[in-house]
Amino acid sequence: MQAILKIEGLSKHFQLHDQNKLIPSCANVDMAVYSGALSALVGPTGAGKSSVLKCVYRTYLPSAGRMLFRDAAGHVTDLAQASEYRMLELRQSEIGFVTQFLHCLPRKSALDVVAAPLVARGDILENAQEKARELLRLLNVPERLWAVPPATFSGGEKQRVNLARGLIARPRLLLLDEPTASLDPATTDRVVDLLKVIKAEGVAMLAIFHHPELVRRLADRVVELAPPVAVTDLLENCAS
Amino acid sequence: MKKILEVRGLSKIHGQGCAHCYESTGPEMDTNLCPHCGSVVAAHGVSFELHAGEILGIMGESGSGKSTVVKTLFFDDAPSAGEAVFFDGEQQRSLFALNAAEQRWLRNHRFGMVYQNPHLGLNFNVSAGGNIAERLLMSDLTHYGQIRERASMLLARTEVLPERMDESPKQFSGGMQQRVQIAKALATQPPLLFLDEVTTGLDLSVQARILDLILEIQQELRTAMIVVTHDLGVIRLLAGRTLVMKYGRVIESGLTDQILEDPQHAYTQRLVASAL
Numbered sequence: 001m002q003a004i005l006k007i008e009g010l011s012k013h014f015q016l017h018d019q020n021k022l023i024p025s026c027a028n029v030d031m032a033v034y035s036g037a038l039s040a041l042v043g044p045t046g047a048g049k050s051s052v053l054k055c056v057y058r059t060y061l062p063s064a065g066r067m068l069f070r071d072a073a074g075h076v077t078d079l080a081q082a083s084e085y086r087m088l089e090l091r092q093s094e095i096g097f098v099t100q101f102l103h104c105l106p107r108k109s110a111l112d113v114v115a116a117p118l119v120a121r122g123d124i125l126e127n128a129q130e131k132a133r134e135l136l137r138l139l140n141v142p143e144r145l146w147a148v149p150p151a152t153f154s155g156g157e158k159q160r161v162n163l164a165r166g167l168i169a170r171p172r173l174l175l176l177d178e179p180t181a182s183l184d185p186a187t188t189d190r191v192v193d194l195l196k197v198i199k200a201e202g203v204a205m206l207a208i209f210h211h212p213e214l215v216r217r218l219a220d221r222v223v224e225l226a227p228p229v230a231v232t233d234l235l236e237n238c239a240s
Numbered sequence: 241m242k243k244i245l246e247v248r249g250l251s252k253i254h255g256q257g258c259a260h261c262y263e264s265t266g267p268e269m270d271t272n273l274c275p276h277c278g279s280v281v282a283a284h285g286v287s288f289e290l291h292a293g294e295i296l297g298i299m300g301e302s303g304s305g306k307s308t309v310v311k312t313l314f315f316d317d318a319p320s321a322g323e324a325v326f327f328d329g330e331q332q333r334s335l336f337a338l339n340a341a342e343q344r345w346l347r348n349h350r351f352g353m354v355y356q357n358p359h360l361g362l363n364f365n366v367s368a369g370g371n372i373a374e375r376l377l378m379s380d381l382t383h384y385g386q387i388r389e390r391a392s393m394l395l396a397r398t399e400v401l402p403e404r405m406d407e408s409p410k411q412f413s414g415g416m417q418q419r420v421q422i423a424k425a426l427a428t429q430p431p432l433l434f435l436d437e438v439t440t441g442l443d444l445s446v447q448a449r450i451l452d453l454i455l456e457i458q459q460e461l462r463t464a465m466i467v468v469t470h471d472l473g474v475i476r477l478l479a480g481r482t483l484v485m486k487y488g489r490v491i492e493s494g495l496t497d498q499i500l501e502d503p504q505h506a507y508t509q510r511l512v513a514s515a516l
Contacts, residue, residue, distance in 0.1 A: 015504075016509065017506030017509055018506060018509065018510060018513075054502075058495060058498060059498055059501050059502065060498065060501065060502045061494075061498060061502055061504065084481050084493075084495050085291065087495060088480055088495070105455070105477065106448065107448060107452055119459065120459075
């Protein structure tokens with residue numbers, strides 16, 4: 001079976017010019033993600049789990065390595081080298097990202113926030129909103145909140161809106177960064193069920209979960225990241 | 241996606257200029273003032289492209305040259321060097337090679353500009369409706385009833401009460417003046433819109449509603465926009481891609497979330513770190 005995403009030797013460090021410092025994050029990550037399967041990233045805090053996801057989405061520029069993504073047409077793009085326009089295109093049609101926090105346009109109703117990815121893709125507003133309603137219902141977001149901007153929602157409610165927005169466009173590759181971090185057990189179960197359905201439909205997932213139990217319930221593959229390299233080692237490696 | 245604009249090597253020198261202007265200025269030299277001839281290098285070697293329906297942010301502090309870029313593209317100012325090609329349907333127009341009449345035609349029919357200072361974008365001696373009518377007249381709509389109807393529709397769209405269309409913009413609040421400017425810019429449904437610090441100096445709540453309006457317009461009309469601002473919040477909200485400028489040079493460009501979360505250049509890191 002061909003991987004939808006193959007990560008080879010991915011490293012990320014941050015160079016802070018003013019402090020003249022190199023901050024290491026993930027280092028030499030090798031892994032693959034397959035359609036219809038979930039790969040979980042595990043490892044200690046600071047091992048760079050979130051950095052891997054952000055590099056794939058190109059919110060971070062990788063410092064080294066390749067990230068080979070196979071698109072719907074079968075073309076392979078190295079996300080580390082892809083142009084900005086190519087990344088925007090892939091974000092719109094193939095790669096979705098659900099983070100712990102909801103970053104969305106202020107003053108938009110929860111319903112419109114969830115529908116936005118479909119509208120951006122050119123879908124008719126009414127159809128997009130209908131799908132958004134379906135997902136919000138499925139994720140147990142009370143109907144009285146749908147017309148309200150999520151800014152005032154509780155952490156759990158925000159997270160569900162965030163999930164609904166990430167899932168609505170059915171990306172082929174879904175990046176999940178602790179998508180259930182502030183949910184109660186009942187809602188977590190709903191999310192797990194929903195992710196299983198989406199997985200069965202063929203979506204590939206690369207995920208970070210806080211709870212080992214969720215890894216057990218959802219992951220088909222587990223990749224363990226090593227603790228971060230000490231700064232001095234990194235400097236030596238860079239010098240050599 | 242279709243390319244709508246391509247800018248290559250755009251430069252602008254205020255002053256007579258000399259052979260050392262470019263090498264003696266820029267971020268490394270920490271100045272945009274040429275020490276040899278005293279000219280100001282407002283922009284140098286600025287290159288980028290813009291696709292249909294896209295919002296591009298240009299970010300930088302005062303004097304970085306960000307406004308100079310849009311002013312030359314809107315023909316408010318002539319560049320010292322460089323090229324800009326506007327892709328208009330099947331036609332390609334090399335902007336700086338056009339004669340004055342052709343440039344005026346593009347300004348009136350294909351481009352729109354919203355200035356930070358409403359006095360630059362509006363004629364305060366005629367009514368709000370009259371301002372829009374001026375632009376409609378230049379774009380060949382001549383029937384009085386039609387012009388009035390369209391002006392009133394545009395004002396309603398930008399949330400200015402059409403009942404006030406016969407008042408002078410002088411009597412409007414700053415936020416309303418910006419709305420009239422936006423209505424005027426949109427009158428001809430241009431595929432390309434320049435926005436130069438349009439929310440600077442407005443109350444936060446007024447800013448928010450103007451930004452909402454800009455996003456709605458972009459979604460409805462798929463207008464391509466270049467948004468010039470020093471405000472990281474505006475960039476985050478509006479722009480998919482961003483250029484960072486300092487002393488007339490583009491020092492960094494990329495996807496907006498990457499520029500804000502993983503800035504590469506020391507200057508951008510400082511800008512992002514100092515944001516509220």
